[in-house]
Amino acid sequence: MNKIKLKDLEEKAQVLAQAIDNKNLLIYSDNEAYSLAYYWKISFNENAKKVAFYNLLPEICHNEVEMFEDKSILENFYVLFIANTKLVHPKTLIKLETIKKILDNLKVSNSIVKFDDEDRLLIVAKILF
Secondary structure (H helix, E strand, O other), X not given: OOOOOHXXXXXXXXXXXXXXXXXEEEEEEOHHHHHHHHHHHHHHHHOOOOOEEEEEHHHHXXXXXXXXXXXXXXXXXXXXXXXXXXOOOHHHHHHHHHHHHHHHHHOOEEEEEEEOOOOHHHHHHHHHO
């Protein structure tokens, strides 16, 4: 099992927090990481007092991406993708990268947080849910 380097994790968390800033957070994952996405949503709601929602990756590809056609709401959202790189289906990774490019072109703030199946945070999330 990989050891978590707390300093590295803290730095990544600070960069992500600055990027999210005061935006509403939309968290997406595939089926393998949904429990982690849900856990992050709860943590942002309760601990950071932030508006946060979560859903599975296919939804943003079919339905929810349509809301970003309305330019007036683009600045209010930050889209966060969570992916377990060892468990996610290769086609899902292609979808994730494609939807990220679409959001980048629409100038919707977004990022991808990647984990592998040995990360303790993912294991804890699986235990909790």
